[in-house]
Each structure stands twice: as C-alpha cells, then as structure tokens.
Amino acid sequence: MTSQVETAANESVNLQPAQETLLKLQNVSKTFPGVKALDGVDLDVRAGEVHALLGENGAGKSTLMKILAGIYQPDGGEVILEGQRVQMTSPIEARDHGVLLIHQELSLVPDMTVAENVFLGNMPRFANMFVNNRHLNDRCGEILTRLNCKFEPTERLGNLSIANQQMVEIARALVFQPKVVVFDEPTASLTDYEKVVLFGVIRELRESGTGIVYISHRMDEIFELSDRISVLRDGTYQGTFETAQTNEDEVTQRMIGRDLDADIQHQPPELGPTALAVQGLAIEGLYSDISFDVRAGEVVGFYGLVGAGRTEVMETIFGLRKADAGSVQVQGEDLPISSPSDAIDQGLGLVPESRKEQGLVLGMSCKDNTTLANISKFTKYGWIDTAAERTIFEEYMEKLRIKCPGWEYETLNLSGGNQQKVVIGKWLSTSPKILILDEPTRGIDVGSKSEIHHLIRELAKTGLAVIVVSSEMPEVLTVSDRIVAMYDGRITQCFDRSEVTEDSLIRAITGQNT
Incomplete structure (x- = not known):
C-alpha cells in the first residue's frame, strides 16, 4: 500500500479533457494475428503532467505507445497533438512532431559511441554534410553531466553496462526538446541512485511543460511521480484516476479485474537434505570466498546492490563462468560443472x-x-x-x-x-532439483508477480531447492526462508527469515556491518 495515499475513489473517473490538453488518443484499435491488442482505447495527456499508464503484461500499454511513436499503425482511431490530427508513420516522423519513446527494451546501436547514439538521427553537421564530432561530443557531455553519468561521450556503447545503456536511452529525451516523452519501464535496469537522477529529470521536463507518459509496474514510482493514472486491461480502457484520490488496491483491482491474493502465509518449510553446497567459490575481480548451501524444500534469497556479484556467482554455479577457486556440490557429490549442459544434466x-x-x-x-x-x-x-x-x-x-x-x-x-x-x-x-531465478519478476506486473511468488513457494513445497536473486527487498522478504546479503563481491551476512529486518538487510548490503 502506498503510504502517501489514504483514501480511494469509489469509482473510476473518466476525466474530461482540460484546456491544457496536449495529446489525445481517441478510440484507438490494433489487431495482430490472433490477438486484439487494443479495442477502442482513449488517453489524454496534459502539458506539464506525468500521466501513468498501468496494466498487466499484455494489456496493450506498449502497443498503444508504439502507435503514438510511429512504430505501429492503428487499425482505427486517431492521434491529436496540440489540437491537430496527426499520423505518425515512423519514429522519425513522431520525433519531428515532438514525440519521443524511451523504450523498455533498448533501441541503441552497440558499435556506435555514446554520443552517436544520443544524437542518432539528428547528428550536428558542418554545412549539412559532415558530422561535427566536436560539437556532438561537447553537447553529449553536457547531457551526461546533467544525468550524473560517469562515462565519456566517446565510449563505445557496447562496453557499457545495461544500466548505463539505459541512461544513454534516457539522455535522448534531453536532446530533442520534445513535447511528449513516453518512458516505458525506464527504471528496470537502474540502481537506486540512478532512479533518483531520472526522477529529477522527469520533474524538470514536467516543469518545462512537457507531457510525460510513464509506464511502470512499480507502484511506489507511480504514486511518487504521477499526477494521473490511466488503466488498461486486455486491450480495453478501464478509466483514469487522479493519483491523489486513489490508492494501490483500487488501481490494482482495475488492472487485473480481481483482488490480489493475500500476502503469502509463510510457514516453516519441511526441509530435506542439502541439495546444493558451495564452498570458497572465487573469481578474481568479481567475487571471493562465497560459501552457502540450499536444502531441498528451501528458498534462499540473494540480495545486494547492482555489482555486488550475485549474478556472477549464479553464472559460475551454472557453468557459464569458470571459477578460480572453490567447489560446488550437488546432493553431496563434488561435480565440476564446466558448461550449462553439465549443469542441466545434474538437475540445475x-x-x-x-x-x-x-x-x-x-x-x-x-x-x-x-x-x-x-x-x-x-x-x-x-x-x-x-x-x-x-x-x-x-x-x-x-x-x-x-x-x-x-x-x-x-x-x-x-x-x-x-x-x-x-x-x-x-x-x-x-x-530440475535446483532452480536459480535471477530477477524473476523484473518487468512483470503486480498480478503476475504475485502468481510467481506463490509459484516459488509451491515449488519449494514439492521439494525443489530454489535460489532467488532479486534487487527488490519486498520480494526477497516475501519468498525466502533465508536471505544471503552480498556487498562488493562478498557475502556479508546470512539471515533467517524470522530474524531479518529491513534495517539489518540494508546495513548488510551496504557494507556497514563489516
């Protein structure tokens, strides 16, 4: 539940277009083979507002925004921008009209530089012919500084982490001075610090009069940033709410057409023998002295900041990386796993x-x-x-x-x-005997997330040993029997679910207890 919002509107309010309406999508429909993705959807966005668009996966959110951005063409309906009917036949035409989509899935060119990606399709040139590289890099440098990015404009994009590539995607919104910017799950790969920077940029854009459409499955972000919320379900429009007059329960019920299951009632697991034992695992420069075990019927959560080494440890166990030291035992036997096929054969x-x-x-x-x-x-x-x-x-x-x-x-x-x-x-x-799930609910709506959390617990009840790597504290606290905290390539503490607190977990993943 979002604490800032205490009262719920009794029913959806289909708001009338205000005088400052910047963008309207009216009666938009789109059908793909075998699927009606959108069925007469309406949406309006005001100048200087953050308008959240919510719905389960497959509800039609991204399809609607791709129509706005010129990637798809609608089967019916119209797009009205600043009072004029427009037809976006391509992303370039949409950009020329002042509409920019920041994709959930990166739409960048790995072999080009950061600056070239930021200005892609709009390179500064001498006499409209040759690219002005000095101006290109200087302008890009200014934007990266504004975003507190630590990499250079001349860096090859493919050398950057996924989180930094997402920041490059976001930087494009600051180049074109757009009228409307669509952010589709922009924080999926970002650290907490980068999220703060992004939210600052979004607020700056709002203050300048830009209309923002914000798509996210993270309710805390929605209620922190947005002025209004529109909901889609199965390709149909379910209504628009003033954010300050609704709450998470009401919006979620509109999204999924049902109440979420009650929180998982955590019962002490019936544990079997040790299914996986890791001892002294290390790769120089990535992590060191990693030791832990998982028993049959148990869910062990791994929690830490981006770069703590959680994913690299799991990739080593699964044979995607070669360890410099340490051992992996599956059901009590030393089994050197040198490839994913070996891991699969051993039940991972x-x-x-x-x-x-x-x-x-x-x-x-x-x-x-x-x-x-x-x-x-x-x-x-x-x-x-x-x-x-x-x-x-x-x-x-x-x-x-x-x-x-x-x-x-x-x-x-x-x-x-x-x-x-x-x-x-x-x-x-x-x-499998041992199932490792690395960020299993990233980019998944609240309804599906609840289902997967219940599935994880049900799988453990069948005797499966489960490891869940997650960047979301509520997730590891919800599904785990034990939680392993990592910081800077090391395990700092292991918690039993009954003894862990949010404060102790934060201290463990930030190195404050070492």
Missing part, C-alpha cells in the same frame, strides 16, 4: 537476468522455447515429438497464465512479462 536450471538476450530465441515459437533446454526428451530417432511438446507448453501456459494465442505464436510478439513466464516454464519443464 537457471532463469537468467536478461530474458531477451539469455533466456529466449525470440524468433522461435512459445512451444519451441519451452522445450529448448530439454529437447532430447522429445526427440526419438532424430524426430521431434511435436505433440508431446505442445502438451508440455499448454501445461505451463495454464500454470503460469501465459497470455498468447497458441503454441505456435512467436515469442518475439509476446509482452515482456509473458516472455518471462515462457523462460520460467522452459526450466520447469526440465524437472
């Missing part, structure tokens, strides 16, 4: 941090992605049993509430949250 599964780059083959169907890690199970005499594959996919489609038209649907066309569910289904289909 890893839901990776980045679903698009590491978890999926986007051009393949949902069915094929679900069985990819276990394809030999469905292969006989060189032939793949597609009927058995379909059965497995449909099982996890139902269990995980994956929204898609059918098994043959390309994963590329799913929303981010449904893509994440396919990744989870892929690893569950291998029947």
Whole structure:
C-alpha cells in the first residue's frame, strides 16, 4: 500500500479533457494475428503532467505507445497533438512532431559511441554534410553531466553496462526538446541512485511543460511521480484516476479485474537434505570466498546492490563462468560443472537476468522455447515429438497464465512479462532439483508477480531447492526462508527469515556491518 495515499475513489473517473490538453488518443484499435491488442482505447495527456499508464503484461500499454511513436499503425482511431490530427508513420516522423519513446527494451546501436547514439538521427553537421564530432561530443557531455553519468561521450556503447545503456536511452529525451516523452519501464535496469537522477529529470521536463507518459509496474514510482493514472486491461480502457484520490488496491483491482491474493502465509518449510553446497567459490575481480548451501524444500534469497556479484556467482554455479577457486556440490557429490549442459544434466536450471538476450530465441515459437533446454526428451530417432511438446507448453501456459494465442505464436510478439513466464516454464519443464531465478519478476506486473511468488513457494513445497536473486527487498522478504546479503563481491551476512529486518538487510548490503 502506498503510504502517501489514504483514501480511494469509489469509482473510476473518466476525466474530461482540460484546456491544457496536449495529446489525445481517441478510440484507438490494433489487431495482430490472433490477438486484439487494443479495442477502442482513449488517453489524454496534459502539458506539464506525468500521466501513468498501468496494466498487466499484455494489456496493450506498449502497443498503444508504439502507435503514438510511429512504430505501429492503428487499425482505427486517431492521434491529436496540440489540437491537430496527426499520423505518425515512423519514429522519425513522431520525433519531428515532438514525440519521443524511451523504450523498455533498448533501441541503441552497440558499435556506435555514446554520443552517436544520443544524437542518432539528428547528428550536428558542418554545412549539412559532415558530422561535427566536436560539437556532438561537447553537447553529449553536457547531457551526461546533467544525468550524473560517469562515462565519456566517446565510449563505445557496447562496453557499457545495461544500466548505463539505459541512461544513454534516457539522455535522448534531453536532446530533442520534445513535447511528449513516453518512458516505458525506464527504471528496470537502474540502481537506486540512478532512479533518483531520472526522477529529477522527469520533474524538470514536467516543469518545462512537457507531457510525460510513464509506464511502470512499480507502484511506489507511480504514486511518487504521477499526477494521473490511466488503466488498461486486455486491450480495453478501464478509466483514469487522479493519483491523489486513489490508492494501490483500487488501481490494482482495475488492472487485473480481481483482488490480489493475500500476502503469502509463510510457514516453516519441511526441509530435506542439502541439495546444493558451495564452498570458497572465487573469481578474481568479481567475487571471493562465497560459501552457502540450499536444502531441498528451501528458498534462499540473494540480495545486494547492482555489482555486488550475485549474478556472477549464479553464472559460475551454472557453468557459464569458470571459477578460480572453490567447489560446488550437488546432493553431496563434488561435480565440476564446466558448461550449462553439465549443469542441466545434474538437475540445475537457471532463469537468467536478461530474458531477451539469455533466456529466449525470440524468433522461435512459445512451444519451441519451452522445450529448448530439454529437447532430447522429445526427440526419438532424430524426430521431434511435436505433440508431446505442445502438451508440455499448454501445461505451463495454464500454470503460469501465459497470455498468447497458441503454441505456435512467436515469442518475439509476446509482452515482456509473458516472455518471462515462457523462460520460467522452459526450466520447469526440465524437472530440475535446483532452480536459480535471477530477477524473476523484473518487468512483470503486480498480478503476475504475485502468481510467481506463490509459484516459488509451491515449488519449494514439492521439494525443489530454489535460489532467488532479486534487487527488490519486498520480494526477497516475501519468498525466502533465508536471505544471503552480498556487498562488493562478498557475502556479508546470512539471515533467517524470522530474524531479518529491513534495517539489518540494508546495513548488510551496504557494507556497514563489516
């Protein structure tokens, strides 16, 4: 529950357009093969406001914004900007009209410099011919300073972390002096410090009269930043609320059409033998002396700041990195794991941090992605049993509430949250003994997040050993039996769920107890 907001409006208020209305989308519809993504959706944005757009994954938020940004063309409806009907036939045309979309999934060029990416499509030139590199880098440097970025304009973009690449994407909003900026899940990869900087930029844009559309699954951000909230569900408009007159419960109920399940009632787990034991694991420059264990039926959460080494430890256990020292035991046996295929053979599964780059083959169907890690199970005499594959996919489609038209649907066309569910289904289909989930609910709406939290607890009850790496404190506190805190490549403390507090956890991940 958001503490700043104490009273809920009794019913949705469909607000009338104000005099300062900057942008209106009216009766917008869009259909993809087998899916009606938008069905007569309305949205208006005022000059100098932050207008939050909420909905479950697959509700149509990103589709609506891609229509506004010229990436998709609507099947029906219209876009009105400053009182004039406009048709955005491309992102360049949208930008020329003053509309800029900051993508959830990065839309940058890794082999170009930071400055070239920031000014992509609008390079400063001599006599409209040659790129003015000095002016390009100087202007970019000013913007990076404003964003408190520590990297240089001349740095190759591909050398930057995902979080820094997201800051480059955001920097583009400060170049074009836009009328409307759409931020689609902008904080998914950012540290807490970078979020503060971003929120400052958003407030500056609002004060300058820019209209902001802000999409996020993080309710604390929504209630901190926004002036109004509009809700979509299954491609339909559910209403608009004044942020100060609603609360998280009401908005969530409008999003998902039901009340969220009550908080998970945490009961002491029935623990089996030690499933995974890690002793003295180390990679020079990344982490050192990592020792912990996970028992069957237990959920162990790993919590720490970005760069603490959590993901690198899990990648080593799964055979993606080679350790300089230490050992990994699975069910009491020393098993040197030198590749992911070795790890899979020994009953490990890893839901990776980045679903698009590491978890999926986007051009393949949902069915094929679900069985990819276990394809030999469905292969006989060189032939793949597609009927058995379909059965497995449909099982996890139902269990995980994956929204898609059918098994043959390309994963590329799913929303981010449904893509994440396919990744989870892929690893569950291998029947693992130990399941590692790295940021399992990043980019997932509150309804799906609740379902996955319950799924994690249910999996542990079946005897599965589960590790959850998360940057969200409420998540590790909700699902974990024990919590391992990491700071600067080291384990600083291990907590039993019954003894951990938010304060003690913060102290542990910031090195204050070392």
